[in-house]
Amino acid sequence: MEIVSQQRLFDGRQIRCRHRSECCACEMTFSIYLPPQAARAPVPVVYWLSGLTCSDENFSTKSGAQRSAAMHGIALVIPDTSPRGDQVAGDPDGGWDLGLGAGFYVNATQAPWKPHYRMYDYVAEELPALVESQFPLDAERRAISGHSMGGHGALVVGARQPERYRSISAFAPICAPMDCPWGQKALTAYLGSDREAWRNYDASRLLEQGDPGIPILVDQGTEDEFLQSQLMPERLRRAAVNSGASLELRYHAGYDHSYYFIGSFIEEHLEFHSKHWIQEDRS
């Protein structure tokens, strides 16, 4: 693992790293924010999964999350959204919703994606193992969050491996990728046309199958241009009601799909995660 850059921010450190990923069979870049508290003891960590077209830099530079991360003593780990490099396939149609920047946090089974597009394993296993061995992170206090495609990723990873996380949160997540154009395009390409294989990557189907047993917070703006066509939070709510999963779904009047929406509520998400660590630690 190589440190590409390191910058001071809210008395902590914003670090950009590059490493060889076995999982994705290419070089991967990620960012990590270490709050000042990490200089003294291992700190809890929120994994942040970004949306379509993003790299590790969008959340790092635009969310303002490091302010409350520093206040609450939380590390932020921010992976890229797909494998990258000359050898990695992109969307043959030149779209921004498949391929580079659009890995959808799945393990692809289809050509030409299969050798590199293993973003599920990367964000759920390989990257945590790496960063938790290299930085002062407390693996007992892990949470996962994300935006849009990354909100989908956070819900899916958290619902499938709840034993690894204390809590899940998402901003404007793609709640039912099997039922929306972005999801159908990506799942067809990466997993093939057998829809049975898609169910493991659909948060609403996963929540319907069972309560993961950890709390989930979802924020959604009412002026989000993708709300009806791509995001479908009511589908997730119905699934949670059916299985008894602990989902708090909040609508925010007037907010759109941008980082301005994330910036406005990221502090509340970090406080949500913090609260559940503290509660569990006390009980």
Next chain:
Amino acid sequence: MEIVSQQRLFDGRQIRCRHRSECCACEMTFSIYLPPQAARAPVPVVYWLSGLTCSDENFSTKSGAQRSAAMHGIALVIPDTSPRGDQVAGDPDGGWDLGLGAGFYVNATQAPWKPHYRMYDYVAEELPALVESQFPLDAERRAISGHSMGGHGALVVGARQPERYRSISAFAPICAPMDCPWGQKALTAYLGSDREAWRNYDASRLLEQGDPGIPILVDQGTEDEFLQSQLMPERLRRAAVNSGASLELRYHAGYDHSYYFIGSFIEEHLEFHSKHWIQEDRS
């Protein structure tokens, strides 16, 4: 004036506007953040001048300033850093430190810059007159701030027209443009080789000539790659000591020249400006 976009942010509104500037003889774009308090009464306003290569979008998306602006009820007005458009001259050498994105907040007197590069008058007169007539802003509580080239702009505008502002602040400003490569290149191009004409755009010379009578806060990172060669804050400090100007110059260990530095201390700057409004209103 045309509203290009409008987004909800910390319960207020981030608005992007385009208008015909008489001063710059071209279309200009700026952004304004209106905090929620502006829905009820006119609010105080901080004019923010950005650095080299920036547009109105960098500070808007990267500083996180709207959070504390919403908390303290402050509007932020964020102009572009130069005139733009097909008819506007750029650096003939293709540099990023002259021409487009690098207006240096001067009124150019030399060809080919003269017809459009009038950024001093634009940020000090034309833009305030426009936004203060179009939005609920309290012109009695105006402050000015900026970063790098924009820190230079804020110091120069504030020192030359202190009756218009309650306070000045700057992040890593170019304190003595007559003495550094960025400043010498720009002032030679825009104003010609007569250095007497440059003095009106050099914050250290201006502060030396007299105390503007309003408080000034300057923050500077110790790991700023431009500190010694371009910024020269000690030159500004000597000038302030000589004239008795109220300058607080703070060094921050480990911080660089980036928006991560601005983000870490912007809240303190807005609190600094707020405090002086409140004190003056009470006295």
